[in-house]
Amino acid sequence: MPTVHTNGVETYYERRGEGPPVVFVHGAIVDHGQWLPQLEALSDAYTTVAYDVRGHGRTGGSAVGRYSLELFVEDLDALLTALELDRPVLCGLSLGGCIAQLYAATYPDRISGLVLADTFTSGDWRWPERLQWAVLRVTVPLTRLVGYQRVERAMVWFQERLRGKEASGDYAKIEQLRERGPRMSTDEFAKVIRTLLDVPHTTFDLPSVAVPTLIIYGEHEMGFVKRHAAKMAAAVPTATVVEVPGGAHVSNLDEPDFVTAELRRFLSDRVTATVETE
Numbered sequence: 001m002p003t004v005h006t007n008g009v010e011t012y013y014e015r016r017g018e019g020p021p022v023v024f025v026h027g028a029i030v031d032h033g034q035w036l037p038q039l040e041a042l043s044d045a046y047t048t049v050a051y052d053v054r055g056h057g058r059t060g061g062s063a064v065g066r067y068s069l070e071l072f073v074e075d076l077d078a079l080l081t082a083l084e085l086d087r088p089v090l091c092g093l094s095l096g097g098c099i100a101q102l103y104a105a106t107y108p109d110r111i112s113g114l115v116l117a118d119t120f121t122s123g124d125w126r127w128p129e130r131l132q133w134a135v136l137r138v139t140v141p142l143t144r145l146v147g148y149q150r151v152e153r154a155m156v157w158f159q160e161r162l163r164g165k166e167a168s169g170d171y172a173k174i175e176q177l178r179e180r181g182p183r184m185s186t187d188e189f190a191k192v193i194r195t196l197l198d199v200p201h202t203t204f205d206l207p208s209v210a211v212p213t214l215i216i217y218g219e220h221e222m223g224f225v226k227r228h229a230a231k232m233a234a235a236v237p238t239a240t241v242v243e244v245p246g247g248a249h250v251s252n253l254d255e256p257d258f259v260t261a262e263l264r265r266f267l268s269d270r271v272t273a274t275v276e277t278e
Helices: 032-044 069-082 095-106 127-146 148-163 171-180 186-201 223-235 256-277
Strands: 003-006 009-016 021-025 047-051 089-093 113-117 213-218 239-244
Touching: 003 069, 009 032, 009 069, 021 032, 021 069, 021 095, 032 047, 032 089, 032 171, 032 256, 069 095, 069 186, 089 095, 095 113, 095 186, 113 256, 127 186, 213 223, 213 256, 223 239, 239 256
Parallel strands: 021 047, 021 089, 089 113, 113 213, 213 239
Antiparallel strands: 003 009, 009 047
């Protein structure tokens, strides 16, 4: 089982292929397997790496009492250093997209490209979204009673009743990921949820991001994620935006072929060309 010591934890990762490096950061309460379709497909031309964020999967938890995006960013930086990955393209989804945003703003010279998938940023959180985010606090005591998988299924059910069946995308794939990987402890779940709750109040210096940037989101994404995609695109000078037909919040699993093709086009047309001219 490949692991590397990073910032006080043993981080599990999977690595494929040879070529310019591409690093994938998964969303909350799943693991690196969320990016496996792209990890495998793009390894024909790139070095692809996906890892389990602290608290998740085979990396597991730690004795740190409270997590933060800043801690996850330092974990990621230690991983890139340990694996000797020079200026990778960073691809983050949902919580992973928040980690990627903050990494790109903190270490703008250490990456060559940025992909922000189905994610969100700070500012412009209107009252319905703030209320929705506040509900996340309730999931912690509920999880202690019935487990996070039951809580999430209930939230998926509610979203489907509110916005239609397409709102949950191909949720069966997420359940398959959960069945294959280690279960997250309730304490780790609580620390990750608290990190998500901090996102609206985090400062992301997006105008400082000068590398080619691709922002993608599913056709059936939540409204505020679509709005935040437009906000990020306006803030990042080099950004382009792509909507994934038929996709929801995990568009790379809902429509893997489409997302892989968009990533390949982005890597080939923009990132590789930029690196070659430097």
